[in-house]
Amino acid sequence: MEVVGWIIFGLIAGLIANMIEPGKTRGGLMGTIVLGVLGAVIGGFLANIIFGIGVSGFNILSFVIAVIGAIFLLYLGRILERT
Numbered sequence: 001m002e003v004v005g006w007i008i009f010g011l012i013a014g015l016i017a018n019m020i021e022p023g024k025t026r027g028g029l030m031g032t033i034v035l036g037v038l039g040a041v042i043g044g045f046l047a048n049i050i051f052g053i054g055v056s057g058f059n060i061l062s063f064v065i066a067v068i069g070a071i072f073l074l075y076l077g078r079i080l081e082r083t
Helices: 002-020 028-051 060-082
Strands: none
Touching: 002 028, 002 060, 028 060
């Protein structure tokens, strides 16, 4: 059940990141899930390095970190697409 929870967590985080940073996103629903889950991983890693906190389960702080990580990935992907 934990894997399904992380997939739903990633989907919601990816959807919110796409709403905050709108634009053409490839991959459809699966891409949004991957974006959210990778955003949680990268956001958690960076938050741990910078602030000493990270993604620690299903809570508001972890969700905010995941969304910020997903927005970072969207931004980075769009920069790389331009070059």
